[in-house]
Amino acid sequence: MTTPAARRGHGPSRRAVLSAGIAVGGGLLVGVPLAAPVLSKDGPAGFAPNAFVRIARNGTVTLTMPYVEMGQGTYTAVPMLIAEELEVPLAAVTLEHAPADDMLYRNPIMGAQETDGSLSMRAAWEPMRRAGATARTMLVAAAAAEWRVDAAECRAAEGFVVHDRTRRRIAYGDLAERAATLPVPQQVTLKDASAFTLIGRPQKRLDSADKINGTAIFGMDVRLPGMKIAAVMASPVLGGRIASLDDREARRVTGVREIIRLDDAVAVVADHWAAAKKALDTLAVTWDDGPNAGFSTARLKGELDAASQRDGVVGDEAGDEAGAFAGAARRAEAIYRLPLLAHAAMEPLNCTVHLHGGRCDVWVGTQAASRAQAAAAAAAGLPQDLVAIHNQYLGGSFGRRAETDNIVQAVSIARRLDHPVKVVWSREEDTQHDFYRPAYHNTLRAGLDRDGRVTSWFHRVVGPSPLARWLPPAVQNGLDPDAVTSATGPYQFPNRHVDYVRHEEHAFRSGFWRGVGTTHNVFVVESFIDELAMASGTDPLEFRRRHLRDDPRLRAVLDLAAEKSGWSKPLPPGSGRGISLLQDFGGTILAQVAEVSVEDSGSLRVDRVTAVVDCGKLVNPDTVIAQIQGGVIFGLSAALYGQITFSEGRVEQGNFDSYAAVRMNEAPRVAVHLIESGAMPFGVGESGTSGIAPAVANAVYAAIGKRIRQLPITSDM
Amino acid sequence: MPYRLTINGETREVDADGDTPLLWALRDILGMTGTKFGCGAGLCGCCTVHVDGVATRACQTPIDSVGTAGIVTVEGVDRTDAGRRVQQAWIDLEVVQCGYCQPGQIMSAAALLAGNPEPSDAEIDEAMSGNLCRCGTYSRIRDAIRRAARLAKPAMETAQ
Numbered sequence: 043m044t045t046p047a048a049r050r051g052h053g054p055s056r057r058a059v060l061s062a063g064i065a066v067g068g069g070l071l072v073g074v075p076l077a078a079p080v081l082s083k084d085g086p087a088g089f090a091p092n093a094f095v096r097i098a099r100n101g102t103v104t105l106t107m108p109y110v111e112m113g114q115g116t117y118t119a120v121p122m123l124i125a126e127e128l129e130v131p132l133a134a135v136t137l138e139h140a141p142a143d144d145m146l147y148r149n150p151i152m153g154a155q156e157t158d159g160s161l162s163m164r165a166a167w168e169p170m171r172r173a174g175a176t177a178r179t180m181l182v183a184a185a186a187a188e189w190r191v192d193a194a195e196c197r198a199a200e201g202f203v204v205h206d207r208t209r210r211r212i213a214y215g216d217l218a219e220r221a222a223t224l225p226v227p228q229q230v231t232l233k234d235a236s237a238f239t240l241i242g243r244p245q246k247r248l249d250s251a252d253k254i255n256g257t258a259i260f261g262m263d264v265r266l267p268g269m270k271i272a273a274v275m276a277s278p279v280l281g282g283r284i285a286s287l288d289d290r291e292a293r294r295v296t297g298v299r300e301i302i303r304l305d306d307a308v309a310v311v312a313d314h315w316a317a318a319k320k321a322l323d324t325l326a327v328t329w330d331d332g333p334n335a336g337f338s339t340a341r342l343k344g345e346l347d348a349a350s351q352r353d354g355v356v357g358d359e360a361g362d363e364a365g366a367f368a369g370a371a372r373r374a375e376a377i378y379r380l381p382l383l384a385h386a387a388m389e390p391l392n393c394t395v396h397l398h399g400g401r402c403d404v405w406v407g408t409q410a411a412s413r414a415q416a417a418a419a420a421a422a423g424l425p426q427d428l429v430a431i432h433n434q435y436l437g438g439s440f441g442r443r444a445e446t447d448n449i450v451q452a453v454s455i456a457r458r459l460d461h462p463v464k465v466v467w468s469r470e471e472d473t474q475h476d477f478y479r480p481a482y483h484n485t486l487r488a489g490l491d492r493d494g495r496v497t498s499w500f501h502r503v504v505g506p507s508p509l510a511r512w513l514p515p516a517v518q519n520g521l522d523p524d525a526v527t528s529a530t531g532p533y534q535f536p537n538r539h540v541d542y543v544r545h546e547e548h549a550f551r552s553g554f555w556r557g558v559g560t561t562h563n564v565f566v567v568e569s570f571i572d573e574l575a576m577a578s579g580t581d582p583l584e585f586r587r588r589h590l591r592d593d594p595r596l597r598a599v600l601d602l603a604a605e606k607s608g609w610s611k612p613l614p615p616g617s618g619r620g621i622s623l624l625q626d627f628g629g630t631i632l633a634q635v636a637e638v639s640v641e642d643s644g645s646l647r648v649d650r651v652t653a654v655v656d657c658g659k660l661v662n663p664d665t666v667i668a669q670i671q672g673g674v675i676f677g678l679s680a681a682l683y684g685q686i687t688f689s690e691g692r693v694e695q696g697n698f699d700s701y702a703a704v705r706m707n708e709a710p711r712v713a714v715h716l717i718e719s720g721a722m723p724f725g726v727g728e729s730g731t732s733g734i735a736p737a738v739a740n741a742v743y744a745a746i747g748k749r750i751r752q753l754p755i756t757s758d759m
Numbered sequence: 760m761p762y763r764l765t766i767n768g769e770t771r772e773v774d775a776d777g778d779t780p781l782l783w784a785l786r787d788i789l790g791m792t793g794t795k796f797g798c799g800a801g802l803c804g805c806c807t808v809h810v811d812g813v814a815t816r817a818c819q820t821p822i823d824s825v826g827t828a829g830i831v832t833v834e835g836v837d838r839t840d841a842g843r844r845v846q847q848a849w850i851d852l853e854v855v856q857c858g859y860c861q862p863g864q865i866m867s868a869a870a871l872l873a874g875n876p877e878p879s880d881a882e883i884d885e886a887m888s889g890n891l892c893r894c895g896t897y898s899r900i901r902d903a904i905r906r907a908a909r910l911a912k913p914a915m916e917t918a919q
Contacts, residue, residue, distance in 0.1 A: 699800070
């Protein structure tokens with residue numbers, strides 16, 4: 043099978059490269075306001091485009107994608123929304139990556155052009171269907187005018203407008219120009235869910251064909267005439283500077299063109315990356331390490347521990363937590379610690395830049411195109427409108443490609459060159475210069491009554507605030523809502539206190555990582571809940587059930603997880619089952635049951651994972667399953683192995699030998715069961731990752747009685 | 760002196776130092792970007808190609824070591840029976856997510872099936888555990904390899 047894009051010989055990525063900047067030709071251009079209406083430069087007068095549907099005279103339906111494809115399937119699910127309402131086969135839709143433009147392409151929930159937060163389906167759900175419905179309504183009106191019949195007598199189907207009574211039909215392409223002259227309807231009727239033919243039915247991914255034959259273009263694969271390739275080495279200590287550089291040997295390497303010294307990094311530009319890297323490795327660099335030279339993981343732990351003694355900003359409070367705890371029949375207290383994590387996407391960071399004629403062109407896979415544009419403009423010393431971002435497929439990202447540091451670096455290098463340059467980081471550079479998922483310190487305490495019910499819950503989160511850097515207005519009165527999200531889980535505790543102590547470090551950069559605050563807090567909350575269940579002698583699943591918020595969806599997910607996992611069936615000695623439950627990402631509920639076995643040697647194997655997810659309305663069900671399966675594996679890598687450590691200011695991990703990820707021989711089968719509810723989809727890209735660590739940690743306890751309070755699990759066994 | 764390499768049945772010249780890894784000769788000199796860079800250390804499998812039918816990490820293969828051996832990359836793997844079946848199974852089971860590691864996965868899987876038409880789970884693990892996938896598509900890869908193996912059976916051939 044090949045996708046239409048492959049058959050026509052232009053996958054979306056290459057097409058975006060080739061067509062960037064080319065004005066829209068003839069045909070119907072439909073934009074739909076996602077937020078405040080703005081006037082289109084290209085569209086019909088007075089129309090307010092944002093998400094674009096373009097129907098060419100030849101019938102080609104093109105969707106300009108404001109959301110980027112990094113594996114999560116948005117390049118299929120979003121076109122499904124359009125095609126559903128437009129009444130065209132999904133295979134008829136061709137995609138282009140959107141250029142950077144917050145006005146046209148912002149995610150209406152984030153207010154900027156970002157693909158993150160498991161938000162795309164929620165953000166696209168109504169606007170994209172309305173975009174399709176608007177186009178369809180205008181095409182029907184055009185056909186009705188052509189035929190001089192009432193539009194109500196016409197219907198749209200499979201790319202045609204049909205007039206059943208006279209058995210006539212006209213293809214969309216033949217109607218496009220006439221439709222473009224019609225007024226844009228302010229109100230359109232969206233299809234009832236019962237009439238959906240695409241939404242909710244598994245559709246093949248549109249990007250698969252190009253990704254299995256090597257023709258899909260990632261940022262790494264961009265090629266331009268006259269382009270050279272650069273390898274870089276930044277200061278191993280954040281804030282360090284080059285003190286001296288001897289590049290005599292490097293200059294003798296065949297194919298080396300330039301050696302560029304920046305304040306905090308050195309780049310070798312060559313004909314190919316192998317020459318650049320070979321020369322880079324011969325450089326004799328001495329670094330002035332600067333103020334972070336003495337930083338270490340031990341110091342970080344000490345500082346977080348000390349910060350945890352401070353009172354935090356209250357994130358959630360009810361009743362009298364302190365009083366209830368003091369008077370509880372049974373009390374439990376625990377400290378939970380989470381390490382720094384790297385993103386380690388398979389595609390190392392890279393960025394291609396060409397500065398020419400007072401303009402700057404940037405080819406990069408980015409989650410945040412408008413931020414990339416602003417950063418590149420600042421680095422280039424150009425106004426933003428002279429910087430074009432040509433977005434590409436992302437070879438994984440998990441939050442890393444929302445940042446712009448490597449784009450700024452690549453522009454700084456390109457400023458010294460009169461030809462395009464692709465700057466490619468080594469795997470080690472990628473691991474050691476990341477924006478790390480913060481390390482968190484968590485203080486938990488809870489009281490139980492004689493019946494084993496939780497009467498009080500205290501959770502103090504200590505860590506930095508990536509959100510305060512990313513979106514300052516979101517942090518009000520010192521409270522980072524992401525840091526305390528899910529800090530009481532999906533439970534109802536009568537007396538509770540959640541607070542947040544912000545503690546920033548300057549020796550490394552922290553950022554968003556798949557699952558953001560939820561990933562961190564779900565581990566803590568679902569582990570501690572398990573402790574309380576054990577303390578009260580109650581089955582952990584039943585214990586959770588007793589404390590759930592009053593929401594039938596939560597109970598349904600938990601009950602199905604019990605059934606599908608065979609929760610009550612006994613396991614052999616040395617094996618155990620653990621559960622986690624979460625509700626986040628707009629409303630998604632996910633239960634995971636992990637089965638593990640621990641050998642006498644202490645080696646841990648995750649044998650099987652059963653997941654039950656209710657993410658609201660299903661759009662592309664198999665993609666939901668794939669996201670949970672993949673998210674579980676991503677989270678399992680972190681749960682078992684993930685940790686970045688520092689010594690003398692330097693990251694101690696480099697390649698996949700020291701920053702390990704789960705491999706096929708360690709990967710459990712993940713059975714995913716779907717429950718559909720409601721009329722609106724919620725996020726699924728991050729939930730699988732968030733729930734796996736506690737499920738495994740709780741299973742370890744069930745297997746061998748060892749409570750894991752620090753990740754990675756292998757560091758605490 | 761340029762090296763002459765046989766890639767997907769064609770002779771290509773590469774003018775570079777002999778210690779240049781095949782990966783970069785393919786990607787940066789010949790413009791064949793289907794073979795991916797992931798680690799540069801033989802740890803992730805993204806750069807897997809076939810050298811005389813053997814799955815080989817191109818990032819660890821200097822061009823002066825290849826000689827007259829036949830190189831097959833993801834761009835040419837559909838010319839082999841096993842490669843076609845693997846690609847078909849990948850589509851059938853919706854293996855792909857971000858897709859960056861998949862050329863390497865497909866090359867490893869095609870080499871496995873070419874030499875071992877009905878691999879056991881342990882043999883699949885052995886052949887595939889050098890290929891990392893951060894999106895976590897492993898169980899679908901395993902199922903797709905099994906499916907590709909079944910596609911080879913005579914009954915399936917006639918059904919095609």
